[in-house]
Amino acid sequence: MKTETAPVRLADYRPPEFLIDTVHLTLNLHPDATRVSARLALRPNGEAADLVLVGDELTALSVSLDDLPLTAKQYEAGPDRLVVRNVPRRPFTLTIETEINPTANSKLMGLYRSSGTYCTQCEAEGFRRITYFLDRPDVLAVYTTHIEAPKASAPVLLSNGNLTASGDIKGTDRHFAVWHDPFPKPSYLFAMVAGDLGVIRDTFVTASGRNVALGIYCEHGKEARCGYAMEALKRAMRWDETAFGREYDLDVFNIVAVSDFNMGAMENKGLNVFNDKYVLADTETATDVDFGFIEGVIAHEYFHNWTGDRITCRDWFQLCLKEGLTVFRDQEFSSDMRSRPVKRISDVRTLQARQFPEDAGPLAHPVRPEVYAEINNFYTPTVYEKGAEVVRMLKTILGDAGFRAGMDLYFARHDGQAVTIEDFLACFHETTGTDLTQFMRWYRQAGTPQLAAEGAYDAAAKTYTLRLSQTTPPTPGQPVKEPLHIPVRFGLVGQNGADLQYERASGASVTGDVIHLTQPSQTIVFHGVSSRPVPSLLRGFSAPVRLTIDAPEADLRFLLRADTDPFNRWQAAQTLLMRALIDGTASARAGRAASIEPALVDALAEVAGNDGLEPAFRAQALLLPSEADVAREIGRDVDPDAIAAARNAIRAAIAGRIGPRLTEIADAMATRGRFSPDAASAGRRALANIALDLAAAGGDADAVARIVARYHAADNMTDRLAALSTLAAAARVERIAALEDFHARYRDDALVLDKWLALEATVPAAETLPRVRALIADTAFAAANPNRIRALVGSFAGGNQTQFNRADGAGFDFLADYVSDLDRRNPQTAARLLVNFRSWRALEPKRREKAERALRRIAQVSDLSSDTRDIVTRTLA
Numbered sequence: 001m002k003t004e005t006a007p008v009r010l011a012d013y014r015p016p017e018f019l020i021d022t023v024h025l026t027l028n029l030h031p032d033a034t035r036v037s038a039r040l041a042l043r044p045n046g047e048a049a050d051l052v053l054v055g056d057e058l059t060a061l062s063v064s065l066d067d068l069p070l071t072a073k074q075y076e077a078g079p080d081r082l083v084v085r086n087v088p089r090r091p092f093t094l095t096i097e098t099e100i101n102p103t104a105n106s107k108l109m110g111l112y113r114s115s116g117t118y119c120t121q122c123e124a125e126g127f128r129r130i131t132y133f134l135d136r137p138d139v140l141a142v143y144t145t146h147i148e149a150p151k152a153s154a155p156v157l158l159s160n161g162n163l164t165a166s167g168d169i170k171g172t173d174r175h176f177a178v179w180h181d182p183f184p185k186p187s188y189l190f191a192m193v194a195g196d197l198g199v200i201r202d203t204f205v206t207a208s209g210r211n212v213a214l215g216i217y218c219e220h221g222k223e224a225r226c227g228y229a230m231e232a233l234k235r236a237m238r239w240d241e242t243a244f245g246r247e248y249d250l251d252v253f254n255i256v257a258v259s260d261f262n263m264g265a266m267e268n269k270g271l272n273v274f275n276d277k278y279v280l281a282d283t284e285t286a287t288d289v290d291f292g293f294i295e296g297v298i299a300h301e302y303f304h305n306w307t308g309d310r311i312t313c314r315d316w317f318q319l320c321l322k323e324g325l326t327v328f329r330d331q332e333f334s335s336d337m338r339s340r341p342v343k344r345i346s347d348v349r350t351l352q353a354r355q356f357p358e359d360a361g362p363l364a365h366p367v368r369p370e371v372y373a374e375i376n377n378f379y380t381p382t383v384y385e386k387g388a389e390v391v392r393m394l395k396t397i398l399g400d401a402g403f404r405a406g407m408d409l410y411f412a413r414h415d416g417q418a419v420t421i422e423d424f425l426a427c428f429h430e431t432t433g434t435d436l437t438q439f440m441r442w443y444r445q446a447g448t449p450q451l452a453a454e455g456a457y458d459a460a461a462k463t464y465t466l467r468l469s470q471t472t473p474p475t476p477g478q479p480v481k482e483p484l485h486i487p488v489r490f491g492l493v494g495q496n497g498a499d500l501q502y503e504r505a506s507g508a509s510v511t512g513d514v515i516h517l518t519q520p521s522q523t524i525v526f527h528g529v530s531s532r533p534v535p536s537l538l539r540g541f542s543a544p545v546r547l548t549i550d551a552p553e554a555d556l557r558f559l560l561r562a563d564t565d566p567f568n569r570w571q572a573a574q575t576l577l578m579r580a581l582i583d584g585t586a587s588a589r590a591g592r593a594a595s596i597e598p599a600l601v602d603a604l605a606e607v608a609g610n611d612g613l614e615p616a617f618r619a620q621a622l623l624l625p626s627e628a629d630v631a632r633e634i635g636r637d638v639d640p641d642a643i644a645a646a647r648n649a650i651r652a653a654i655a656g657r658i659g660p661r662l663t664e665i666a667d668a669m670a671t672r673g674r675f676s677p678d679a680a681s682a683g684r685r686a687l688a689n690i691a692l693d694l695a696a697a698g699g700d701a702d703a704v705a706r707i708v709a710r711y712h713a714a715d716n717m718t719d720r721l722a723a724l725s726t727l728a729a730a731a732r733v734e735r736i737a738a739l740e741d742f743h744a745r746y747r748d749d750a751l752v753l754d755k756w757l758a759l760e761a762t763v764p765a766a767e768t769l770p771r772v773r774a775l776i777a778d779t780a781f782a783a784a785n786p787n788r789i790r791a792l793v794g795s796f797a798g799g800n801q802t803q804f805n806r807a808d809g810a811g812f813d814f815l816a817d818y819v820s821d822l823d824r825r826n827p828q829t830a831a832r833l834l835v836n837f838r839s840w841r842a843l844e845p846k847r848r849e850k851a852e853r854a855l856r857r858i859a860q861v862s863d864l865s866s867d868t869r870d871i872v873t874r875t876l877a
């Protein structure tokens with residue numbers, strides 16, 4: 001186990017001393033003694049005399065150079081390094097034999113077993129757990145993989161590329177397969193899977209007429225649940241051809257669903273390995289949200305074929321080059337498949353819930369970090385979600401045609417290369433002539449910029465003056481921030497809801513409906529504005545900033561009813577609700593009741609009942625900011641109990657005023673006939689479920705009875721789970737029987753039971769923590785499975801504000817103990833759980849003290865992994 005890791009710095013990047021042109025890998029699979037033979041065609045790329053390869057928990061059995069065995073004096077092999085002295089100054093081959101134990105690999109990095117299936121996970125640094133290698137993304141090689149395994153237990157043998165040979169090994173019960181991937185790739189994209197798996201097959205004909213054989217592999221008996229993923233894959237393949245001109249390049253594309261996986265999914269060239277949670281779905285077991293995630297994740301990993309695989313990262317600091325860009329691409333895909341405004345709202349909710357707290361806390365880092373101690377800890381919302389926002393801003397600034405031209409050049413110029421953010425931006429600079437020097441700060445500067453807006457209308461002069469100012473708060477290692485190029489999409493909304501025209505604007509560059517804010521502060525004057533406008537700013541959330549605007553409530557209610565930009569209609573509702581929740585929290589702390597303006601409730605009811613709007617959007621408008629959202633907005637001296645009390649009181653007040661209206665809206669959404677996971681049907685279900693949840697918020701007996709009845713009558717998982725979560729999230733006594741019933745129905749389905757574990761963990765009641773402890777102790781709990789851990793412990797720490805942040809500190813102590821223990825087996829998952837402490841400094845003093853004590857206890861554990869050590873150190877810094 002690595003315990004001490006020197007920080008790695010971007011500034012220290014040096015090209016590799018050697019390159020590897022081809023890799024011939026032979027894997028002789030055995031549950032606890034797998035033989036790996038790696039034959040590497042190497043050539044010098046620098047001046048170094050010694051070849052240094054990295055390993056992780058490896059043992060070298062033999063090493064040969066140009067097929068001559070080396071003696072023990074000619075090389076030095078330890079668990080994490082293989083050094084070959086004085087290698088030739090010409091191309092040479094090195095053959096290394098190692099033996100590894102897949103069954104004992106509980107870290108789920110490298111080669112391991114999941115329910116008996118051999119599988120690999122190599123990103124970021126897992127390949128070095130299979131063989132000694134130049135395990136860095138800028139070493140691109142052509143791989144040929146020879147797999148041998150028993151026919152009976154592993155009839156399916158898969159690797160990257162195309163299958164070139166297969167057959168029985170005579171005189172044994174074993175067989176083999178040889179896969180060849182003609183596209184040079186870094187080791188993190190290597191994959192191998194072997195096991196007894198079911199499969200569904202299909203074909204795809206590319207735009208240029210090539211046939212691609214598609215396969216999705218899963219545990220036997222679950223094949224029928226792969227159909228939706230297959231359809232999503234074909235949609236994604238077609239979409240990338242039209243939206244980005246990208247065609248698939250191999251003869252086969254395989255996906256394997258495994259149940260033990262640290263991440264969501266992995267884009268290995270031609271052989272994507274997935275957490276089964278993002279593949280398996282049917283009406284009985286998956287919610288609409290699951291279907292949407294599956295579509296998005298299948299597309300995301302497929303899109304990596306070009307943004308990640310064909311063009312990869314020079315070093316891990318450039319992770320956002322593939323991730324931010326690919327998240328942007330999958331978001332665009334889902335927007336085209338579903339409702340664009342609703343997708344945008346849900347992506348912004350995710351960004352604000354996950355990335356904003358990171359940016360505001362001790363773990364803040366730039367989209368492209370400049371230093372890391374453990375790269376596993378940089379698969380963050382900042383790299384992914386904020387990284388996607390940065391690409392979206394680039395498109396907003398350059399326009400659709402300019403963006404596409406830059407992307408086309410990027411694909412043409414860098415195919416087959418490992419590149420940097422600078423290389424990426426240079427393509428857009430060259431194709432559009434736009435100077436992106438200032439824009440580059442989005443990649444370098446951490447923290448969420450604050451955008452303040454003030455406006456005034458001069459009726460006599462017919463001018464509207466808008467003052468915009470930006471500041472970015474200091475973050476660790478970056479005390480002083482420079483102004484960013486913030487694209488502010490806007491409209492000046494007139495009385496009739498249409499945008500007012502103006503003659504000209506001065507004080508900032510304005511192109512179309514975008515103000516380009518580039519200075520700390522700019523005053524923009526719009527001339528020839530015929531009447532007082534209501535400004536609609538940051539339409540579509542055109543930049544990942546926190547906008548504060550001193551708008552009167554009446555103006556926000558007007559935008560909620562009338563703005564032509566659906567995102568800002570939603571934003572207006574959120575802003576008004578957030579104000580009420582923050583005021584309510586202050587009241588709750590002062591021992592007074594929280595309240596909400598009846599006019600706001602009526603405006604919400606009007607939007608919710610407006611049949612001219614799509615139901616999925618109306619559902620979003622009714623969804624109050626979460627307790628965590630409110631905590632983030634308050635930002636300091638946070639009392640989670642007061643927030644929960646205020647939110648409950650406000651929801652009850654809404655139910656009291658418009659409960660019957662909400663029930664009517666829900667009834668109108670009922671659909672007859674067969675369940676369909678399409679976006680329109682999903683939207684109707686979402687509106688019905690959110691309306692009924694809100695209607696029951698006051699505890700009205702009829703409304704609660706309706707929820708219980710809906711739980712039992714549901715003919716699909718979306719409605720059943722929604723009803724159950726209404727009961728659980730309000731800690732209603734009716735939840736106990738319903739949760740028991742749910743468990744009994746789905747006891748044999750691990751993925752569905754994850755939903756149950758998550759609900760058990762998020763009940764806002766004092767008995768939840770003991771319940772979580774009991775569930776962990778239960779023999780039925782698969783303690784090594786990351787999905788189970790995330791569902792139970794992750795949901796408790798990340799989704800139960802009042803109980804994780806219990807005033808007695810027991811929630812913190814629980815997580816500290818759990819993480820310290822898990823760290824010994826699966827450091828990556830342990831470190832991710834620990835991230836739930838990221839906002840500890842924002843808590844009120846008593847809780848803060850208890851959180852700090854728990855963190856210090858973890859820091860004192862002597863043999864922490866580098867993953868967990870890194871998070872605890874930065875969280876406490």
Ligand SMILES: [Zn+2]
Nearest residue numbers: 300304323326
């Ligand atoms: Zn990705």
